Amino acid sequence: MFSLDLIVNGVTVALFVIGLFFMFSGAIGFLRFPDFYTRLHATGKCDTLGEILIIVGLIIYDGLSPLSAKLLFLSFFMLLANPAGTHAMMRAAYVTGVRPWKRGEARQ
């Protein structure tokens, strides 16, 4: 019988797969991009999205409970904290004179 558990588990697995895809792309971008700004550009976005997708998958798996409320707060906090931290680091790098990479330059 097409039970509810199957749907919930299926949605959770689907969200995990998509979240992991974004995490892997962020990690590979963090490795391969030529300079500091582009690397942080990749991970700042992909990591946040991958993380939020995985945590929303856990919220759906967990149903309505105080635990999913905490998970919701965690995903909302990560939505705010990650870009702010990335911005702080980018600004610190820019102020202290880390020059962005230009085409044809060597990889930093």
Add this chain to the structure above:
Amino acid sequence: MIEVFLVTGMLIATTILICLYRAVFGPGAFNRVAAASVIGTKTVVLVVIVGYIFERPGAFVDIALLYAILNFLGTLIFAKYLERGEVCSA
């Protein structure tokens, strides 16, 4: 359903290992601080997944919450130190 959590945890651990390369060989201090921040955010998710693997998610979500806040603060303090050369001037 526990296999799904196990596989997800292992894949997240591999992404952490991928980022570890930049933490070790990163050309400058900025890349290493960025690697620390990235690994911190991935660890938050890994802790929550481990909580579900141990079937006791209530305790681990609090740890993940605390670590998310601490990682964010650490990133800000590192950025301030790298920018100004000191954190709290007397």
